[in-house]
Amino acid sequence: MVNVQDVMDALEGPADPQNHSVDGLCFGDLQAEVMGIAVTFMATQAVLEQAVRIGANLIISHEGLFYSHHDVTNQEQNLVAAAKRRFLEENGLAVYRFHDGLHRSQPDGIMEGLIRALDWEAYVTEHRPEAALLTMPETSVDQVIFHIKRKLSLQYVRAVGELSMNCSRIALLAGYRGGRDTAIPVFEEYHAELVIYGEGPEWETPEYTRDAQAMGKRQSLIVLGHAESEQPGMELAARRLSERFPMLPVHFIPVEPLFQVV
Structure with missing residues (x-):
């Protein structure tokens, strides 16, 4: 069995001597069994819903869940973040932020x-x-x-x-x-x-x-x-994670373009 902690241990990059890293488990249970992994630039609501459809209960996201680099959010004031948190809870999802460790790799x-x-x-x-x-x-x-x-x-x-x-x-x-x-x-x-x-x-x-x-x-x-500049790096991370855990389905889920040109 592979649990969330096992995947996190495999992903951790070089240590940050100042311990200022934003990397870590944003949501979920470290001991939960991983049934499938979805790797993405950002765990948007659409990405989370697709992960549920394909049976991936661990999401590896480069950016944070709640619209801030440090994921600071006030659930009482931010209704969208609160609804997103409920969706994560109801579907038993875990989200790991993989940002600084990936950027600290040599090469980045x-x-x-x-x-x-x-x-x-x-x-x-x-x-x-x-x-x-x-x-x-x-x-x-x-x-x-x-x-x-x-x-x-x-x-x-x-x-x-x-x-x-x-x-x-x-x-x-x-x-x-x-x-x-x-x-x-x-x-x-x-x-x-x-x-x-x-x-x-x-x-x-x-x-x-x-x-x-x-x-x-x-x-x-x-x-x-x-x-657009960072998705290719997350796609490469997904391929490498698939090689590390060949017993698990690993999916790369791209985010759709954010802005419309009108």
Whole structure:
């Protein structure tokens, strides 16, 4: 028999010396027998319902259950979170948050999945904690966008800068690493011509890129979306978990695109 604790033990990444990790069991019983595992970017209500349909009672989620990085929620004020908690209880589900351990892997497990999905392994010159630095044959930004949309099955991305601009020095940042302190330094220190990230404040790196363009600098930006940049890493985690527990059904459940372009 495999219980929830067994799966958690197999997933735990390198220790955090400050013990600031958000990883851990968000809901459920550590000793419950695992009948099936669903791996996802975020345990949305739709994902939980699909997990029940396929018989998966342990959900491995990269992001938290209750709309906060630290999953702080007031059940009396947040009726949606309270209803979600009732659904978990009624269906005997366990949810394990697998975030920091995956990012602390060497290389970063989320980044590794994204690079593999884009078929860019051969272009990586350096793995930094916050970014992967790539050098590839010179190509235009719009061709990079076409490649990304095709490989990740995206309907759209957002971009700042001249799409016809050629580039070869690219920095890739997954998830919420698009802010000033992480994205702008790769423009400045690595001399990246193109930065690609998941999510970040719109008044920071995008506005920096706009001003850089106005000053004649060859710098452009592509914004994928948070889930869009991290789902490939969770899909890779699901494949590896399936190899670790071949006696259990392991499913990757993608989340549907969050925003509608209207």
